[in-house]
Structure formats: C-alpha cells, structure tokens
Amino acid sequence: MYQKLCKSLxxxxxxxxxxxxxxxxxTWRAWNIHNDGHPNTAAMxxxxxxxxxxxxxxxxxxxxxxxxxxxxxxxIEQVRIGAIEIGNFNLGPIGPMVKEANLVSLPFIxxxxxHMFRVLEGEGGDIIASAMGDAGILPLAWIDAGARSFYAQKxxxxxxxxxxxxxxxxxxxxxxxxxxxMGGNPSPMAxxxxxxxxxxxxxxxxxxxxxxxxxxxxxxxxTNYSLSEHLIIPECICVNTAKFNALSPExxxxxxxxxxxxxxxxxxxxxxxxxxxxxxxxxAGIVVNEIENKLPFQEAMAVVYADYLEANPDxxxxxxxxxxxx
Numbered sequence: 001m002y003q004k005l006c007k008s009l010x011x012x013x014x015x016x017x018x019x020x021x022x023x024x025x026x027t028w029r030a031w032n033i034h035n036d037g038h039p040n041t042a043a044m045x046x047x048x049x050x051x052x053x054x055x056x057x058x059x060x061x062x063x064x065x066x067x068x069x070x071x072x073x074x075x076i077e078q079v080r081i082g083a084i085e086i087g088n089f090n091l092g093p094i095g096p097m098v099k100e101a102n103l104v105s106l107p108f109i110x111x112x113x114x115h116m117f118r119v120l121e122g123e124g125g126d127i128i129a130s131a132m133g134d135a136g137i138l139p140l141a142w143i144d145a146g147a148r149s150f151y152a153q154k155x156x157x158x159x160x161x162x163x164x165x166x167x168x169x170x171x172x173x174x175x176x177x178x179x180x181x182m183g184g185n186p187s188p189m190a191x192x193x194x195x196x197x198x199x200x201x202x203x204x205x206x207x208x209x210x211x212x213x214x215x216x217x218x219x220x221x222x223t224n225y226s227l228s229e230h231l232i233i234p235e236c237i238c239v240n241t242a243k244f245n246a247l248s249p250e251x252x253x254x255x256x257x258x259x260x261x262x263x264x265x266x267x268x269x270x271x272x273x274x275x276x277x278x279x280x281x282x283x284a285g286i287v288v289n290e291i292e293n294k295l296p297f298q299e300a301m302a303v304v305y306a307d308y309l310e311a312n313p314d315x316x317x318x319x320x321x322x323x324x325x326x
Contacts, residue, residue, distance in 0.1 A: 005292070028243075029069070029085055031064055032067075035065055036065070040235070042062065042266070043263065044128060045063060046118040046261075050262055051255060054258045058251065072090070076089055081136065082136075084133075085239060088236070090145060098131050100318060105175075108297055109319070111294070113147055116232045122325060124325065132236075143235045145234055146232075147231070149209070149227050150205055151213060152204050152205025153224065156289070161199065163183030164185070165207050167179050167184050168187050174308065195217055197245050211274055213277070224288075225288050
C-alpha cells in the first residue's frame with residue numbers, strides 16, 4: 001500500500017512538473033522573406049530546431065517564410081515593437097533608422113566577404129549591434145548575402161570602365177553617388193524592370209550577387225560579370241530587444257548560441273549556392289572578370305565618403321574602424 005502511494009505521488013509530481021514546463025514555455029514567431037530552397041529558409045528552420053533543443057523546450061519558434069507576415073519594412077517594425085519576436089533581415093533597410101547599420105551601404109567599405117565578417121565580429125559589429133539593440137532590434141548573429149558586382153555588355157575592371165554607362169542601382173543616395181563618382185549615369189529602378197531594361201538597352205548594366213544574377217535571368221541579356229564586390233550588405237538574425245532582455249542569462253546564452261550555429265549553417269549553404277550559380281552562368285557563356293586591384297575603385301569613392309561624413313560626422317570613427325580592420 002505504501003509503495004503504491006509513493007508511486008502515485010511520484011507520478012503526480014512528474015505530471016505537475018511537465019504541466020508547469022508546458023505552461024511556462026513560450027512560442028516565438030519568426031519572419032523570413034525567402035521561400036523553400038533558399039539558404040536562409042533552411043537556416044531559419046534549423047534555428048527553430050536548435051532553439052527548442054538549447055532551451056529544453058522553454059522557447060519554441062514558429063517560422064513564417066515567404067514574407068507572409070508582411071513586407072520587410074513592416075516586419076522590421078513589428079520586431080521593434082515586439083509583435084514578432086524574430087526576423088531575418090537585410091541591414092540595408094535598417095540603415096535609415098539606425099545610422100550605424102548604414103555603414104554596410106558605403107560602397108567598397110569592405111574588401112571582401114570575409115573582411116565584412118571580421119568587421120562585424122569585432123569592435124565595429126559591437127557598435128552596430130548596440131545601436132540596433134537600443135532601437136529595439138537586437139542582432140543575434142550575422143549571415144551572408146553575398147557581394148554585389150557589376151554586369152554589363154563589356155568588362156568593368158577599373159572605375160574608368162564605368163564612365164558613360166547607364167547602370168541600374170537600388171534607390172539609395174549612396175549608390176547613385178557611387179556610380180556618379182566613377183563617371184557613370186546611375187539609373188534607379190524597380191528590380192522587376194531590370195531584365196527588360198537590359199534587353200532593350202535602357203540601361204547598359206546593373207549589379208547584384210551571383211545567385212540573383214542567375215535566378216532572375218539577367219545573365220541571359222548581358223555578357224560580362226565583373227567581380228567589383230562594391231557592396232557587401234550582410235543580413236542578421238534579430239530579436240526584439242525587450243523580449244531577449246527579459247530572459248534569464250542562461251536562456252539568453254542558449255538563444256544566442258542557437259542563432260550563431262544557424263548562421264554558420266547559412267553561410268555554408270550560401271557559399272555552395274553562390275559557387276554553383278557562378279558555374280551555371282559561366283557555362284551559359286558569361287565571362288567572369290576577376291579584378292585583382294580594387295584600390296582604384298576605393299580611391300574613386302573619396303568624394304562619396306567626404307560628402308557622407310560631412311553630413312554624418314559621428315560616423316567617422318566607425319568608418320575608420322572598418323577601414324583599419326585587417
């Protein structure tokens with residue numbers, strides 16, 4: 001009788017523990033603009049698995065892919081106010097609201113993708129992360145979005161090769177200033193219009209990374225892809241600051257560790273996809289031009305940087321940190 005009673009009490013206690021754990025578990029919602037097959041989609045799904053495991057089920061995450069929770073600007077704002085807990089965002093749209101994040105939109109600020117990660121994983125990244133956290137959108141890990149390079153009907157190996165060309169760029173004053181500084185004619189337009197504009201000669205060239213160059217068919221209406229890598233704009237896995245700060249130190253460490261592991265997974269997948277996209281467009285006849293010396297491009301940006309720092313003098317120290325990072 002005594003043994004049966006003890007067993008019943010232990011069973012009841014175990015059930016109560018499980019019920020308490022289930023009651024205290026949180027379910028976070030995560031935003032991702034990409035669809036199946038994209039490295040970020042796979043990485044965010046991996047993050048959901050890792051965060052569940054790392055927190056012992058105390059935090060579960062449901063990822064909504066394909067931008068179903070809204071556009072990127074909408075989702076950024078939703079994370080800032082806590083309506084969504086997690087987002088996979090490009091730093092470009094965050095720049096206008098967090099000036100430190102705008103560092104990545106300065107042309108040729110990074111020498112390469114590995115250099116970009118060295119900057120973000122050092123003092124420069126700490127400054128950006130702190131400012132973003134103050135704005136309500138704390139980066140947990142940085143992920144790869146490749147490097148944007150020029151493509152046109154001729155090779156572009158020096159700034160002088162851009163002179164006189166009409167180049168489509170994203171609608172950003174820094175990007176239009178970049179083309180103008182090289183003597184080109186910047187042509188901001190919607191991404192959906194670029195294919196036809198290249199085909200009809202409305203523009204002479206454009207710029208993007210290898211996966212995008214391939215996936216939207218721009219390689220079908222141009223001949224040369226030149227590895228200028230003039231813009232290296234990373235993405236982040238971000239969390240609502242207040243939600244993260246409300247966690248215990250142990251849970252914070254678990255969440256950040258899960259995000260960092262998912263980010264490394266994303267970088268591996270991105271490298272494979274980017275390499276394959278390059279092979280595919282080369283097989284289709286695109287000539288890929290390696291640019292051995294990017295210093296002339298960086299020097300051509302002197303006027304762009306001068307104007308930017310005159311308007312944003314408090315960004316000078318951060319720019320110098322990025323430029324001095326080996």
